[in-house]
Amino acid sequence: MHPLDRYGYSLNPVSVLLWPLSLAFGAATRLRRFLYRKGLLKSEGPNAPLIVVGNIGVGGAGKTPLVARLVELARQAGYKPGVIARGYGGESTQWPRRVAADSDPAQVGDEPVMLARRCGCPVAVGPDRVAAARALVENGDCNIIVSDDGLQHYRLRRDLEIAVVDGLRRFGNGACLPAGPLREPPSRLREVDFVVGNGAARAGEYLMALHGETAVNLRDPLVSAALGNFRQSAVHAVAGIGDPWRFFNHLRHARLRLIEHPFPDHHRFRAEDLKFPEALPVLMTEKDAVKCRAFAPDNAWHVPVSARLDPEFEELWLKRLEMIALAKGVRRQVESPSRRPIPQEPSPSRGASDGQETAGDSGVPGQQGPADLRQGATGADLQGKPSGLSDPRRHSGDAGSRGPTPDG
8 A cells, every 4th residue: 555545544543533624624625615605705817718627636636737738629619718827835025927848847747848838829827817718818818717726726716626536545535624625625626517537537637648668768858668678677657646556556557577666746856856876777756857847867768648628528528628718709710721731640659747746748657447348448448449438437526517606
């Protein structure tokens, strides 16, 4: 049992002792949401569709890969998307901050820099997500906003809520902090617009599978290699994400032999962290790579991932987005057929992680779900399956059927 299961993901004396505090925490979160819904606390937002992608638990669930995929879908549909995030771990003294592909992760956070590199869209960060969203819209850079995390940031008025659930760990012992891993009770999922299961999905949820079978060299991004090429020897597996074991399991499914090096989420890597006695390849997540590129050894590689979503989810989400956009006066800019380029043969994917959390290609490596659930466990398991992983067995539920929440 790995450390994440020793506390919060099981019933144990410590969690039982803290249970009264978790009940009080859950009651406080419900009260706070009630006050926002009734307008007793004010929520604010930009004059543009705003989609929040979050979760109800602590730790990585795979939000960032989903954010990147939504950005890709929105751009293909003719919108100008932008991304906002808190910039967790950033030391900047001025907020909100614009994030570019070459921004310093120590100033603005690691995940925003990764998103800026992968998505190629405007990104703004700051503890005040309302100010970050307004900065993007007012500068004319984008006409829809996707928030990476922020489901509990109720001051940010939102039009759509998407909750990501870890398909394997689910809700642990079902308790809120501090006795369990939840920031809100599981009943909160009945109020969101869509629930996406990362790796496995239950009734009423849409499946997301994360795929990545290619490693990219940190020192020279033009150099890449299939994960299978690393089977000749053991590799050092480095992960400073919410659930490092998700990344390690992803590499194991590629039949690699690992020497594991887990670090805390958002760990600030130093050159010493990547110096090991054995001169073996070092594989890490894409989120960690943005912090290590400046001092990485020549044999350091990162493994990007892409999110594959249920086609039904993508279709429903785009329809909902179009309705909200029209209501707010935002129109798509779709190229006319006569101006569209002649379709090219699709180029081979470079592969596609990081509870870490990114799409087109990015985010957290895929993971296994329990055997009684629908699964899209790992990149290795997805070979030969169509993109989107449609599953006719998915039953409709509350998720995806509700209108926008009053407060967001």
